[in-house]
Amino acid sequence: MKKLINDAESVVADALAGMAAAHPSLRVDVRNRIVLRASGPRPGKVAVVSGGGSGHEPLHAGYVGYGMLDAACPGEIFTSPVPDQMLEAGQRMHGGAGVLFVVKNYTGDVLNFEMAAEALAEEGIEVASVLVNDDVAVQDSVYTAGRRGTGATVLVEKITGALAETGAPLAEIALTGEEVNARSRSFGIALTPCVTPAAGEPTFELGPNEVELGIGIHGEPGRTRTALEPARELVRIAMDAINDDLPLSGDVLVMVNGMGGTPLIELYVVFAEVAAYLRRKGANVTRRLVGNYITSLDMQGFSVTVCRLDERLTLLWDAPVETPALRWGR
Amino acid sequence: MKKLINDAESVVADALAGMAAAHPSLRVDVRNRIVLRASGPRPGKVAVVSGGGSGHEPLHAGYVGYGMLDAACPGEIFTSPVPDQMLEAGQRMHGGAGVLFVVKNYTGDVLNFEMAAEALAEEGIEVASVLVNDDVAVQDSVYTAGRRGTGATVLVEKITGALAETGAPLAEIALTGEEVNARSRSFGIALTPCVTPAAGEPTFELGPNEVELGIGIHGEPGRTRTALEPARELVRIAMDAINDDLPLSGDVLVMVNGMGGTPLIELYVVFAEVAAYLRRKGANVTRRLVGNYITSLDMQGFSVTVCRLDERLTLLWDAPVETPALRWGR
Amino acid sequence: MDTRFFAAWLEECARVVHEQREYLTRLDAAIGDADHGNNLDRGFTGIRQALAENAPKTPGSLLALAGTTLVRKVGGASGPLYGSALRQMGKALGDAETVGLAELTGALETGLQTVRRLGGAEVGDKTMVDALAPACVALRRAVEEGVKPQEALSRAADAADKGAKDTVSMQARKGRASYLGPRSIGHQDPGATSTALILAALRDVAVSWAEPGAAGP
Amino acid sequence: MDTRFFAAWLEECARVVHEQREYLTRLDAAIGDADHGNNLDRGFTGIRQALAENAPKTPGSLLALAGTTLVRKVGGASGPLYGSALRQMGKALGDAETVGLAELTGALETGLQTVRRLGGAEVGDKTMVDALAPACVALRRAVEEGVKPQEALSRAADAADKGAKDTVSMQARKGRASYLGPRSIGHQDPGATSTALILAALRDVAVSWAEPGAAGP
Numbered sequence A, B: 001m002k003k004l005i006n007d008a009e010s011v012v013a014d015a016l017a018g019m020a021a022a023h024p025s026l027r028v029d030v031r032n033r034i035v036l037r038a039s040g041p042r043p044g045k046v047a048v049v050s051g052g053g054s055g056h057e058p059l060h061a062g063y064v065g066y067g068m069l070d071a072a073c074p075g076e077i078f079t080s081p082v083p084d085q086m087l088e089a090g091q092r093m094h095g096g097a098g099v100l101f102v103v104k105n106y107t108g109d110v111l112n113f114e115m116a117a118e119a120l121a122e123e124g125i126e127v128a129s130v131l132v133n134d135d136v137a138v139q140d141s142v143y144t145a146g147r148r149g150t151g152a153t154v155l156v157e158k159i160t161g162a163l164a165e166t167g168a169p170l171a172e173i174a175l176t177g178e179e180v181n182a183r184s185r186s187f188g189i190a191l192t193p194c195v196t197p198a199a200g201e202p203t204f205e206l207g208p209n210e211v212e213l214g215i216g217i218h219g220e221p222g223r224t225r226t227a228l229e230p231a232r233e234l235v236r237i238a239m240d241a242i243n244d245d246l247p248l249s250g251d252v253l254v255m256v257n258g259m260g261g262t263p264l265i266e267l268y269v270v271f272a273e274v275a276a277y278l279r280r281k282g283a284n285v286t287r288r289l290v291g292n293y294i295t296s297l298d299m300q301g302f303s304v305t306v307c308r309l310d311e312r313l314t315l316l317w318d319a320p321v322e323t324p325a326l327r328w329g330r
Numbered sequence C, D: 001m002d003t004r005f006f007a008a009w010l011e012e013c014a015r016v017v018h019e020q021r022e023y024l025t026r027l028d029a030a031i032g033d034a035d036h037g038n039n040l041d042r043g044f045t046g047i048r049q050a051l052a053e054n055a056p057k058t059p060g061s062l063l064a065l066a067g068t069t070l071v072r073k074v075g076g077a078s079g080p081l082y083g084s085a086l087r088q089m090g091k092a093l094g095d096a097e098t099v100g101l102a103e104l105t106g107a108l109e110t111g112l113q114t115v116r117r118l119g120g121a122e123v124g125d126k127t128m129v130d131a132l133a134p135a136c137v138a139l140r141r142a143v144e145e146g147v148k149p150q151e152a153l154s155r156a157a158d159a160a161d162k163g164a165k166d167t168v169s170m171q172a173r174k175g176r177a178s179y180l181g182p183r184s185i186g187h188q189d190p191g192a193t194s195t196a197l198i199l200a201a202l203r204d205v206a207v208s209w210a211e212p213g214a215a216g217p
């Protein structure tokens, strides 16, 4: 295992210390594992709080700032955070208008956020949660834990964050978050597995000419594997899976996301194919993101997220945002 | 070789097509291999033009936009662009106030930009060049091609771009670019080699516990190799090399840059160590960048760039910039 | 079985989980995300510290503290599940200073119910339930048969172990492994495995406490 | 040697460079950035196309067009160096319709000067100069001795080949390989190697044109 770390045990704490040093706009509480806006809570504004296992950087701490999250709760690598973190974050960023949890649909995240929500409610703080489950690679059925939350998380955090900034009430923000989720689908493909500092070896094996289809973001193996194909073909597989589930037309936002070890030049090659696919389907790409937004440590590969926009969501997407990883308009 | 590409021969063209689809603010001429601001030239403004081999994304095309470059000229992978590209870019973005070339100090870049400068001058367009050579890993002596241009290129492009936006004259902008270069130093370390699409195999071999010290950005081997050490120790090696050359004190800008395959969480671990090192030296980190800014395809590793700021350079750094890869203030 | 007995159990769990940490992580790497060993190790290390700082007086409060500590330290799916189960077990034991086999069995059944309620997993879904449920059944039967505690706990441990091994052939329907569909078949569930380790620890402590000269359970 | 002779030379260069593309890239991977084979292949393919579209009438204009094409297609260090060298060779040959060995030698010396002027490399710096310079010396001596063109060009090719091989033991002081310092020792310079291939192509064309039945050079 070759990693730029001091110690497998201290990676999360050391990286948080780095975030603290790098971003004066953040207040990083390394001990309690929470990352807050340094500006503190804003009275009358709903606090948008998210969190999840580490290893997906810049998610979630990189999205703390004006127009997006009020706080992020990073767990250990690939491990959902504990309720104390969300409780503390909610308490510290609560501005009197309630707290919105943005939760990715994984058993661990769901359970830990639920416990935090109960604890916050016990203190009289109103809490709502948006569950993100956009990954079409998981068949939505009673035979699984349900679809995973992946790329759409970034979109839900951006758009609920923008709406919260306007002073909108908790219920409306939660509904909007659910709407973004309902309009979004994702699919991921890995060229290589990732190596967690704890395991020190790849989480799965892939032959030199194999790719893993339908991966999530926890370095877990996907649903099937197939031969390495040209980018055009891999994009077709991903986009067909999305389009089968949510027929693509009208205005769409597209995110082509790298898994952490993917060079940007390859993401642009992928983006060209995604754009060509959508053009053929008659969809209209009106907003785009290309880069590393929700990653799996050093994994090579990509995910595509498509969200069917309407005018209101487009406006919220375009609203100013000022975070370490997403910034425009200020 | 596992890459998200269609064909080793078409990578650069395909990626440019992706940039065109992803960034409506850019005009991408895939055939002529130039990336321009879609807004066209601004009369009375010096056009800042850069370029270099591809494989270093987001450099340079990702820095085209308000407050930074007017045009970028991407060569083949790791191959300096040809004079025709810079000539065409200069002609198309020239606003009557001359053209500034930002050139990384490599034999190929220098020669090709020189030929382009001659050709532009023949057409009566005033040209000046800033040569970036910040890499302390190369001993500055008559026995080498001179120091390489690496991370400081991003800083020179940002700051000259900001100054150009104010309507400053060519000579002043060139001087400021040289000043940024003179105040900047970089050092890079690789955990893994990179694989070019053409070669299909690693450009050098590294043992499972070896790192390569003093790498450049062309996937070429560095000066020496050593055992893999904790991030703290690798940072010490890099920072000592920088500090020996340019004693670090006062206000500094620090860029911790990933080589393309490095997860962000590791870059934050590195940043924490760099910040601690500078604190020990008594330097004051006033501006920071953490991320993939100048890469070597899929290489894992990092480089640190430090620039000693003064008030004027800080203001120019803070000036609004709106490019695909660097954006603030608008 | 008194407070010291349960403290010894948790201590033994901490030892075994630490020892088996890489094994559990490897199982989780195959069908999950390679953190189960570290998660539980962090959790039981936390329990050890919590008990060192603050020694509860009754088995019930001891287990409740242990559960709370798991919830606060572990995260992931296993943290809330194991943590809440221990917490509810503690509650079920009430203020009693010593606990008989029947009470322990009832508490474990409460733990199982807690896991099922929170996680929604049934037997056969390839989760910790597949080790915990047969252990409860074996224990209940042993109570009805009136066997000695160490024998009863030994049967429970065997049942959990068998249950964990039986997960190999199952297709996961809950937790992270469920995403793999049929590809989850052929691998042993990490959570069921850690449950088996925890019940083996319970047996081992019961057996050693029952040895001549030791304070009986 | 007429225009068709030089066209045949460039054609042969294109063929050989394409054939040896991976070899050149591998040499460049060891002490450079693994693009030299692709660079030259792209360049000579461009020359082929340019000559197909537009057939210059004189050796001088043919070489000038070839040089311009290299500058426009190759990039890197080798593009401007080889391109300018060919361009200056073409200029040196002027409007002549056929070229003797002495003129060709003078032109090649002009090419060498161009490379040295632009790149600043001297013999011993581990660059293409280490193949080109000895080739020029051998050619000049052959001219002085009055040997036949195919023999003279054969000596030049041998000298270039030896020069390229001699770069193995050198430490690079120019170009990308210079960054390696002493670690550049032990590897053959890719640019010197391609120069040797280009001069071998010149010899081969001269020899085959001198064969009975072929149009003599």
Ligand SMILES: Nc1ncnc2c1ncn2[C@@H]1O[C@H](COP(=O)(O)OP(=O)(O)O)[C@@H](O)[C@H]1O
Pocket (backbone or CB within 6 Å): A078, A079, A080, A107, A108, C028, C032, C033, C035, C036, C039, C040, C075, C076, C077, C078, C079, C081, C115, C118, C119, C120, C121, C126, C127, C128, C129, C174, C175, C176, C189, C190, C191, C192
């Ligand atoms: N819904 C559930 N009900 C019961 N047990 C579950 C459930 N989901 C997961 N588990 C158990 O948790 C184990 C995984 O724990 P762990 O790896 O610590 O958490 P995570 O899956 O969040 O990484 C699984 O092996 C399984 O036994």
Ligand SMILES: Nc1ncnc2c1ncn2[C@@H]1O[C@H](COP(=O)(O)OP(=O)(O)O)[C@@H](O)[C@H]1O
Pocket (backbone or CB within 6 Å): B078, B079, B080, B107, B108, D028, D032, D033, D035, D036, D039, D040, D075, D076, D077, D078, D079, D081, D115, D118, D119, D120, D121, D126, D127, D128, D129, D174, D175, D176, D189, D190, D191, D192
């Ligand atoms: N300053 C120089 N003078 C002469 N030849 C040079 C010089 N710099 C580089 N070269 C030659 O160019 C070759 C490398 O060409 P190429 O790989 O195409 O370009 P790059 O080094 O830009 O990737 C070297 O092997 C060397 O022979």
Ligand SMILES: [Mg+2]
Pocket (backbone or CB within 6 Å): A053, A077, A078, A079, A080, A108, C033, C035, C076, C077
């Ligand atoms: Mg986990």
Ligand SMILES: [Mg+2]
Pocket (backbone or CB within 6 Å): B053, B077, B078, B079, B080, B108, D033, D035, D076, D077
């Ligand atoms: Mg090159």
Ligand SMILES: [Mg+2]
Pocket (backbone or CB within 6 Å): C028, C032, C033, C034, C035, C036, C076, C176
């Ligand atoms: Mg796990």
Ligand SMILES: [Mg+2]
Pocket (backbone or CB within 6 Å): D028, D032, D033, D034, D035, D036, D076, D176
């Ligand atoms: Mg090269």
